Amino acid sequence: MNSIMRAIGPAMDEPEDLMQLVLGMSAVKLFDGLFSGAVGVERERLGEWLDLNSGTLGGESAIRAVHDLVGHAQSFDLSDLEDVPPLDLPDLLPFFENCLVFNRRRPKADGLALSFKTPEDWLTTHAIKKSYENVVFDRKSSPSEGELMGVGHPLMEKALHQSERMLGSLCVLDGLDSPLLVVEISSRVTDTSVPGSRVVAAVVAVGDTFELRRDWEVMQLLGACSLRSEPVAFGSPAPRITGWVEAASEHIQAQLADMKLPFGSPQAKALAVFWPS
Structure with missing residues (x-):
């Protein structure tokens, strides 16, 4: 519910109307099932259990329901929903590593971390360093393990933009x-x-x-x-x-x-x- 409100709320005159609309799509038995089913779940696992069992609205995929409401679901937090592609940050690592190789760089891999010298063509802003140690493709990593890498990071944006401009097919x-x-x-x-x-x-x-x-x-x-x-x-x-x-x-x-x-x-x-x- 919070994800839906964050995505659409700012564009609505009365955001609370959306809350009632989405709740109205869910049958009462959905909430009865959540409350009764949660009784036997260990306290430490309750959050995970709730996420897993509340990914549908009235038996319909939450993504499909939101798509039917607003035309798309691109701005929502879609983690842990069953029809979301089973991909995460580690799946970006091979792409980024190949981009470095394409730019004549030899990255050093250590598990889900890469160390490398930045390609010259990517050094277009002060936000990008000349070299990096332990850039990590793991959202569960701590800051002490290295800098987190993903879409939105200046280096990943450079890799994506360069790839989009390639003429080869x-x-x-x-x-x-x-x-x-x-x-x-x-x-x-x-x-x-x-x-x-x-x-x-x-x-x-x-x-x-x-x-x-x-x-x-x-x-x-x-x-x-x-x-x-x-x-x-x-x-x-x-x-x-x-x-x-x-x-x-x-x-x-x-x-x-x-x-x-x-x-x-x-x-x-x-x-x-x-x-x-």
Whole structure:
């Protein structure tokens, strides 16, 4: 409830109306169940238990309920809800480490911590130091263990912005079992009043067939891979790659109608191809 109020309250004339609206969506039996079920829970585990058992509103996903109310759920604290992608700060570590390698830096890894010299192109503000010791990708870490890294940190923003500007659309990876085509699915009808009308997904080869992967599954797949340390000359395999991309694109186009997307008239656009070394 507090998460919902923090996200929407400032934009409402009478925020308390939202409280009544959301409470009204929840059946009385939900609260009866919370009170009766909590009796046998140990005091130390009560907070965790409550979070786990109050992630629905009237049997409906809390995220879906909020999405239906306000059109999107991008500003909410979504931790511990069952339909949130099972990702956390450690899943950002491989991406950030590969960004350093791409910028000709050799980071030193120690568990969920990295030490490195900052790439020259990232040194654009006094908020960014020339080198870092024990930047930690673990929200449970203490300040004494190192500086916490995540989205919003100046260095992570540099890595993201640099990646967004890359023109290349083909990457050869060590550790990838089969080719991967990443696509952006959006609506052909432009409607600025509908936030979130864009989905990133992927097509992966499984034997002689194709399967779809969600955005967070792609992140996990790529997190287990590493960039090639030297450029690759494709030569003759290039036509094979082109043919595979065309077949994968046809597969995703054929699946669009059955994907239960939050918008109509979907279209898919290829973003990148990841190819096994």
